[in-house]
Amino acid sequence: MEGKEEDVRLGANKFSERQPIGTSAQTDKDYKEPPPAPLFEPGELQSWSFYRAGIAEFVATFLFLYITVLTVMGVSQSKTKCTTVGVQGIAWAFGGMIFALVYCTAGISGGHINPAVTFGLFLILAPLPIGFAVFLVHLATIPITGTGINPARSLGAAIMYNRDHAWDDQWIFWVGPFIGAALAAVYHQLIIRAIPFKARA
DSSP: OHHHHHHHHHHHHHOOSOOOOGGGGOOOOSSOOOOOOOSOOGGGGGSHHHHHHHHHHHHHHHHHHHHHHHHHHHHHHOSOGGGSOHHHHHHHHHHHHHHHHHHHHHHHHOOOOSHHHHHHHHHHOSOOOOHHHHHHHHHHHHHHHOOOOOHHHHHHHHHHHOOHHHHTTTTHHHHHHHHHHHHHHHHIIIIISOHHHHHHO
């Protein structure tokens, strides 16, 4: 037993300086992280790419809402669930539309389509793969809450439906996604990018 303790003590003293861990230990990177970009520049208002991005986000959000809300309406208004796509179909509609629309608009506008995603990206300034995550979240939570992880979609559906109970818990469909986006940003910075460990190294 004493020999093992001696080995541990010697091993602990072998490296007196702190060793980097996580992504900070990767010294053979073939890229450099870009410097932070300004949040807004007044000159953007004069460029076509600014308006092109706005149009792309508008069209993508419209298509997303049109397809997904109609899918939900088709399931909810059917007399028998056997003649509809069901919960899995709704989940595929949401996840598939996000996947397709982000793919189509990412190079033009960033493909956010969701204010909570924009908020999360604002916090971490990095793209997130979301299509499959949207599918899984809808698949798991449609039977529980009806799933409103996109505040714009939740607001649009409430406006179109426009009944009292559509507004009863509207706040949770705004607060939840923004808290989730903030937690994802913290996770990204602390765990994936290991920013605190890089600062110490």
